[in-house]
Amino acid sequence: MLVRYKKVLEKIAMGLISLMPQEKDLKRLMETIQQYEQEDNWVLYLWKKDEEYVGIVGVLADDANATIQHITVIPSYRGEGVAIEMLQELRELGYKVIKPNEETEPFIQKCIPILKEAD
Template sequence: MLIRYKKSFEKIAMGLLSFMPEVSDVKTLQDIIKEYDSNPDWSLFLWKEVDILGAIGVRVEGDEVIIQHVSVNPSHRNSGIGKQMIQRMRTHFGDEFRVCADVATESFVEKCDEESASSQI
């Protein structure tokens, strides 16, 4: 299930976001987390089963919600967690906003959308 990020999950969130290729150093991670803490247009969600296994971050721009961070613990990849997080974002924001990806997440979001479309056929 998706839960909203809160400060007590900071280290876990930083650890998950560090798996993204474009997040290469601690300073960048700290800046990203600070933005999620302080910018009302940015929201970070965590995927929790027994443990927290994934993170997905979005920002609102006009009538769009842009998925800008998606990360899953490497031990739990290829089990559908990333796809489920994206589907939940579409469900959560889809009535009010158009949910789309940014450059960093575009290929993954497209792959998830293609898999969802082919599984519905």
Template sequence: MLIEFKSDYDKIAMGLLSYTADLKETSRLTEELDTYKNDDSRKLFLWRSEETDDLCAVLGIEEEEEVVLLRHLSVNPSYRGEGLTYRMLDELSDRYEGKTLMGTLESGSFVKKWQKRRNQQEELEQEVERTLTE
């Protein structure tokens, strides 16, 4: 489940963000974390695994009037390949219902795959509904 970042999670958030290609240097990582703390339009979320209760992923957004821009998304390597990214983006989308989720050059591929998958699920649900009403 997505939980909002608190200062208590500084070290965990830094560790997870360090898996991001452009945040390998400690100074750059600290600078980015400070931006999330000090800029009201930016928010950082951690993902708590329901199975293990571990904080195993992080995502950072920039919220505008009609758009939520996914700036960072990073998953602990031990949790990759489990569909966690889709669940995180589903929950983020639900949290910011009515706003368009977009990605940066770095995160755009995640958002594109998620949107494609979500559209396919919606089409399947509509097809099932049509079949049941016939």
């Protein structure tokens, strides 16, 4: 289940985002979190499975369009379809067009065939 980011989840969100190769630098990671906190069209969701946060997806929202800025799953849950579930739930939230940015494109391209099968 997607849970919208709140300040109380900051440390969990930072830990999840830091799993992305481009977010290893602490300064960049802090700037990323601030962007999600300060920009109305930057929306961050954490994926909660049972009582554990296991993934994160961040979007740049433009009406019904979502550009995926960040997406990752903790290593022990990779290969279980968590990212696909996150993207499907984004659609259920009303994002009609979901597209990657340059950094997330290789990962999202792997998910698209599976998403199309689910339609």
